[in-house]
Amino acid sequence: MLKVSDIAGRLGLDIRVGGDLHTEVKGCYISDLLSDVMANAGDGDLWITLQTHPNIVAVAVIKGLSGIIITNGRSPEPDTVRKAESENVTILTTVMTTFDTAGLLYNMIK
Amino acid sequence: MHIADCIEGCFQLMGGDFTNAGRASGDLKSMLAKLGVSQDVIRRASIAAFEAEMNVIIHAVAGTMHYTVNNEEVKIILTDMGPGIESIERAMQEGYSTAPDWVREMGWGAGMGLPNIKRNSDNLKIDSVVGEGTTLEIILYIRKEKTC
Numbered sequence: 001m002l003k004v005s006d007i008a009g010r011l012g013l014d015i016r017v018g019g020d021l022h023t024e025v026k027g028c029y030i031s032d033l034l035s036d037v038m039a040n041a042g043d044g045d046l047w048i049t050l051q052t053h054p055n056i057v058a059v060a061v062i063k064g065l066s067g068i069i070i071t072n073g074r075s076p077e078p079d080t081v082r083k084a085e086s087e088n089v090t091i092l093t094t095v096m097t098t099f100d101t102a103g104l105l106y107n108m109i110k
Numbered sequence: 111m112h113i114a115d116c117i118e119g120c121f122q123l124m125g126g127d128f129t130n131a132g133r134a135s136g137d138l139k140s141m142l143a144k145l146g147v148s149q150d151v152i153r154r155a156s157i158a159a160f161e162a163e164m165n166v167i168i169h170a171v172a173g174t175m176h177y178t179v180n181n182e183e184v185k186i187i188l189t190d191m192g193p194g195i196e197s198i199e200r201a202m203q204e205g206y207s208t209a210p211d212w213v214r215e216m217g218w219g220a221g222m223g224l225p226n227i228k229r230n231s232d233n234l235k236i237d238s239v240v241g242e243g244t245t246l247e248i249i250l251y252i253r254k255e256k257t258c
Contacts, residue, residue, distance in 0.1 A: 036220060053128065
Protein backbone atom coordinates (compact mmCIF):
# COMPACT_ATOMS: atom_id res chain seq x y z
CA MET A 1 0.00 0.00 0.00
CA LEU A 2 1.39 3.36 -1.07
CA LYS A 3 0.59 6.34 1.13
CA VAL A 4 0.60 10.05 0.23
CA SER A 5 3.51 10.57 2.64
CA ASP A 6 5.58 7.85 0.85
CA ILE A 7 5.12 9.63 -2.47
CA ALA A 8 5.81 13.09 -1.04
CA GLY A 9 9.04 11.77 0.49
CA ARG A 10 10.32 9.83 -2.53
CA LEU A 11 9.50 12.58 -5.05
CA GLY A 12 10.75 15.36 -2.76
CA LEU A 13 7.41 17.20 -2.88
CA ASP A 14 6.72 20.17 -0.62
CA ILE A 15 3.81 19.63 1.72
CA ARG A 16 1.84 22.87 1.54
CA VAL A 17 -1.21 21.50 3.31
CA GLY A 18 -0.90 18.16 5.05
CA GLY A 19 -4.36 16.62 5.19
CA ASP A 20 -4.37 12.92 5.90
CA LEU A 21 -0.90 11.94 4.71
CA HIS A 22 -1.56 8.29 5.60
CA THR A 23 -4.28 8.02 2.95
CA GLU A 24 -3.68 5.24 0.45
CA VAL A 25 -2.95 6.43 -3.10
CA LYS A 26 -4.91 4.19 -5.44
CA GLY A 27 -3.89 5.81 -8.70
CA CYS A 28 -3.22 9.08 -10.41
CA TYR A 29 -5.13 11.40 -12.70
CA ILE A 30 -3.70 14.34 -14.64
CA SER A 31 -5.81 17.20 -15.96
CA ASP A 32 -6.22 20.94 -15.77
CA LEU A 33 -9.90 20.71 -16.76
CA LEU A 34 -11.97 20.41 -13.59
CA SER A 35 -14.98 18.75 -15.19
CA ASP A 36 -12.65 16.19 -16.74
CA VAL A 37 -11.40 15.33 -13.25
CA MET A 38 -15.02 15.22 -12.04
CA ALA A 39 -15.85 12.78 -14.84
CA ASN A 40 -12.78 10.58 -14.97
CA ALA A 41 -10.64 10.62 -11.82
CA GLY A 42 -11.00 7.62 -9.55
CA ASP A 43 -11.64 7.44 -5.82
CA GLY A 44 -8.31 7.72 -3.98
CA ASP A 45 -6.39 9.10 -6.97
CA LEU A 46 -3.64 11.68 -6.57
CA TRP A 47 -4.38 14.58 -8.92
CA ILE A 48 -1.62 16.39 -10.78
CA THR A 49 -2.57 19.86 -12.04
CA LEU A 50 -1.41 23.40 -12.79
CA GLN A 51 -4.58 24.91 -11.33
CA THR A 52 -4.09 26.79 -8.05
CA HIS A 53 -7.52 28.30 -7.24
CA PRO A 54 -9.83 27.13 -4.41
CA ASN A 55 -12.15 25.05 -6.60
CA ILE A 56 -9.49 22.33 -6.82
CA VAL A 57 -10.15 21.60 -3.13
CA ALA A 58 -13.90 21.24 -3.75
CA VAL A 59 -13.18 18.84 -6.62
CA ALA A 60 -10.87 16.78 -4.39
CA VAL A 61 -13.52 16.59 -1.65
CA ILE A 62 -16.39 15.65 -3.98
CA LYS A 63 -14.29 13.02 -5.77
CA GLY A 64 -12.62 11.62 -2.65
CA LEU A 65 -9.11 12.15 -4.04
CA SER A 66 -6.08 11.30 -1.89
CA GLY A 67 -4.40 14.64 -2.61
CA ILE A 68 -3.37 17.29 -5.15
CA ILE A 69 0.09 17.88 -6.64
CA ILE A 70 0.62 21.34 -8.17
CA THR A 71 3.57 21.29 -10.58
CA ASN A 72 5.93 23.69 -12.39
CA GLY A 73 6.78 25.70 -9.27
CA ARG A 74 3.27 27.10 -8.93
CA SER A 75 1.79 27.86 -5.52
CA PRO A 76 -1.76 27.36 -4.28
CA GLU A 77 -3.61 30.66 -3.74
CA PRO A 78 -4.07 31.74 -0.08
CA ASP A 79 -7.82 30.95 -0.30
CA THR A 80 -6.96 27.51 -1.64
CA VAL A 81 -4.67 26.83 1.32
CA ARG A 82 -7.33 27.99 3.82
CA LYS A 83 -9.98 25.84 2.18
CA ALA A 84 -7.70 22.80 2.03
CA GLU A 85 -6.86 23.19 5.72
CA SER A 86 -10.53 23.34 6.72
CA GLU A 87 -11.46 20.41 4.45
CA ASN A 88 -8.39 18.32 5.38
CA VAL A 89 -7.22 18.02 1.77
CA THR A 90 -3.51 17.45 1.10
CA ILE A 91 -1.77 19.86 -1.29
CA LEU A 92 1.75 19.11 -2.46
CA THR A 93 3.88 21.28 -4.74
CA THR A 94 6.98 20.72 -6.85
CA VAL A 95 9.21 22.62 -9.26
CA MET A 96 9.15 19.58 -11.55
CA THR A 97 7.00 19.64 -14.68
CA THR A 98 3.84 17.58 -14.86
CA PHE A 99 5.65 15.20 -17.22
CA ASP A 100 8.55 14.55 -14.84
CA THR A 101 6.25 14.24 -11.82
CA ALA A 102 3.98 11.81 -13.63
CA GLY A 103 6.94 9.78 -14.91
CA LEU A 104 8.30 9.24 -11.41
CA LEU A 105 4.85 8.56 -9.98
CA TYR A 106 4.03 6.07 -12.72
CA ASN A 107 6.99 3.93 -11.78
CA MET A 108 5.93 3.94 -8.13
CA ILE A 109 2.26 3.13 -8.67
CA LYS A 110 2.13 0.86 -11.71
CA MET B 111 -30.87 1.79 5.07
CA HIS B 112 -34.15 3.26 6.21
CA ILE B 113 -35.00 6.94 6.20
CA ALA B 114 -37.84 7.64 8.63
CA ASP B 115 -39.02 10.89 7.11
CA CYS B 116 -38.32 12.87 4.02
CA ILE B 117 -35.08 14.76 4.61
CA GLU B 118 -34.69 18.08 2.87
CA GLY B 119 -32.33 21.00 2.65
CA CYS B 120 -31.80 24.19 0.71
CA PHE B 121 -28.74 26.26 -0.16
CA GLN B 122 -28.45 29.75 -1.59
CA LEU B 123 -25.98 30.11 -4.46
CA MET B 124 -24.44 33.39 -5.59
CA GLY B 125 -23.32 33.88 -9.17
CA GLY B 126 -19.56 34.53 -9.37
CA ASP B 127 -18.92 33.21 -5.85
CA PHE B 128 -16.15 30.80 -6.85
CA THR B 129 -14.63 30.85 -3.37
CA ASN B 130 -17.58 29.01 -1.83
CA ALA B 131 -18.21 26.77 -4.84
CA GLY B 132 -18.74 23.19 -3.76
CA ARG B 133 -20.05 23.99 -0.29
CA ALA B 134 -23.66 23.06 -1.12
CA SER B 135 -22.64 19.84 -2.90
CA GLY B 136 -20.17 18.97 -0.15
CA ASP B 137 -22.89 19.38 2.49
CA LEU B 138 -25.25 17.25 0.42
CA LYS B 139 -22.54 14.58 0.12
CA SER B 140 -22.02 14.52 3.93
CA MET B 141 -25.78 14.37 4.51
CA LEU B 142 -26.18 11.39 2.17
CA ALA B 143 -23.27 9.62 3.87
CA LYS B 144 -24.87 10.22 7.29
CA LEU B 145 -28.16 8.75 6.03
CA GLY B 146 -26.34 5.59 4.91
CA VAL B 147 -27.11 5.96 1.21
CA SER B 148 -24.99 3.63 -0.98
CA GLN B 149 -21.53 4.79 -2.09
CA ASP B 150 -22.55 4.66 -5.73
CA VAL B 151 -25.52 7.00 -5.20
CA ILE B 152 -23.43 9.36 -3.04
CA ARG B 153 -20.71 9.50 -5.70
CA ARG B 154 -23.09 10.17 -8.57
CA ALA B 155 -25.30 12.62 -6.65
CA SER B 156 -22.37 14.72 -5.49
CA ILE B 157 -20.80 14.89 -8.97
CA ALA B 158 -24.14 15.90 -10.56
CA ALA B 159 -24.87 18.41 -7.78
CA PHE B 160 -21.42 19.98 -7.98
CA GLU B 161 -21.52 20.42 -11.76
CA ALA B 162 -24.99 21.97 -11.46
CA GLU B 163 -23.82 24.22 -8.62
CA MET B 164 -20.88 25.36 -10.81
CA ASN B 165 -23.24 26.16 -13.68
CA VAL B 166 -25.21 28.53 -11.42
CA ILE B 167 -21.99 30.16 -10.14
CA ILE B 168 -20.55 30.52 -13.65
CA HIS B 169 -23.64 31.63 -15.57
CA ALA B 170 -26.33 33.01 -13.22
CA VAL B 171 -26.81 35.98 -10.93
CA ALA B 172 -28.11 33.78 -8.12
CA GLY B 173 -29.89 30.51 -7.50
CA THR B 174 -30.88 27.84 -5.04
CA MET B 175 -30.13 24.16 -4.62
CA HIS B 176 -32.92 22.25 -2.92
CA TYR B 177 -32.72 18.55 -2.16
CA THR B 178 -35.05 15.92 -0.78
CA VAL B 179 -34.11 12.38 0.21
CA ASN B 180 -36.53 9.57 1.01
CA ASN B 181 -36.35 5.78 0.79
CA GLU B 182 -36.87 5.78 -2.96
CA GLU B 183 -34.87 8.65 -4.36
CA VAL B 184 -32.55 11.62 -4.02
CA LYS B 185 -34.01 14.63 -5.78
CA ILE B 186 -31.89 17.75 -6.36
CA ILE B 187 -33.53 20.84 -7.82
CA LEU B 188 -31.48 23.84 -8.93
CA THR B 189 -33.30 27.01 -9.84
CA ASP B 190 -31.44 30.07 -11.03
CA MET B 191 -31.91 33.61 -12.17
CA GLY B 192 -29.63 33.40 -15.14
CA PRO B 193 -29.35 33.96 -18.86
CA GLY B 194 -31.23 30.74 -19.67
CA ILE B 195 -30.07 28.13 -22.19
CA GLU B 196 -30.70 28.98 -25.83
CA SER B 197 -30.42 25.43 -27.09
CA ILE B 198 -30.60 22.60 -24.55
CA GLU B 199 -29.70 20.16 -27.31
CA ARG B 200 -26.41 21.98 -27.99
CA ALA B 201 -25.73 22.49 -24.28
CA MET B 202 -25.95 18.70 -23.84
CA GLN B 203 -23.23 18.15 -26.45
CA GLU B 204 -19.83 17.33 -24.98
CA GLY B 205 -17.43 20.21 -25.67
CA TYR B 206 -20.06 22.91 -26.24
CA SER B 207 -19.78 25.81 -23.80
CA THR B 208 -20.79 29.45 -23.53
CA ALA B 209 -18.49 30.16 -20.55
CA PRO B 210 -16.25 33.24 -20.80
CA ASP B 211 -12.48 32.91 -21.28
CA TRP B 212 -11.54 33.73 -17.70
CA VAL B 213 -13.73 30.86 -16.47
CA ARG B 214 -12.07 28.54 -18.98
CA GLU B 215 -8.66 29.57 -17.67
CA MET B 216 -9.77 28.20 -14.30
CA GLY B 217 -10.34 24.86 -15.97
CA TRP B 218 -14.14 25.16 -16.10
CA GLY B 219 -16.20 25.71 -19.23
CA ALA B 220 -14.96 22.64 -21.07
CA GLY B 221 -18.50 21.80 -22.13
CA MET B 222 -18.64 18.77 -19.87
CA GLY B 223 -20.97 20.03 -17.12
CA LEU B 224 -24.41 19.06 -18.37
CA PRO B 225 -23.14 15.81 -19.98
CA ASN B 226 -21.57 14.88 -16.62
CA ILE B 227 -24.84 15.66 -14.83
CA LYS B 228 -26.80 13.53 -17.30
CA ARG B 229 -24.37 10.63 -17.05
CA ASN B 230 -24.55 10.58 -13.26
CA SER B 231 -28.30 10.97 -12.79
CA ASP B 232 -31.10 8.45 -13.33
CA ASN B 233 -33.44 11.16 -14.53
CA LEU B 234 -32.69 14.72 -15.60
CA LYS B 235 -35.20 17.41 -16.48
CA ILE B 236 -34.14 20.82 -17.77
CA ASP B 237 -36.49 23.78 -18.06
CA SER B 238 -35.01 26.99 -19.32
CA VAL B 239 -36.32 30.36 -20.48
CA VAL B 240 -33.83 32.71 -22.14
CA GLY B 241 -33.54 35.92 -20.13
CA GLU B 242 -35.27 34.41 -17.07
CA GLY B 243 -33.46 31.38 -15.80
CA THR B 244 -33.01 27.64 -15.68
CA THR B 245 -34.36 24.84 -13.50
CA LEU B 246 -32.66 21.46 -13.30
CA GLU B 247 -34.32 18.47 -11.66
CA ILE B 248 -31.86 15.69 -10.97
CA ILE B 249 -33.16 12.37 -9.66
CA LEU B 250 -31.18 9.36 -8.45
CA TYR B 251 -32.97 6.19 -7.42
CA ILE B 252 -31.84 4.58 -4.20
CA ARG B 253 -31.35 0.85 -4.63
CA LYS B 254 -33.41 -1.28 -2.26
CA GLU B 255 -31.26 -2.88 0.39
CA LYS B 256 -31.92 -6.03 2.38
CA THR B 257 -31.63 -4.68 5.92
CA CYS B 258 -33.33 -1.68 7.42
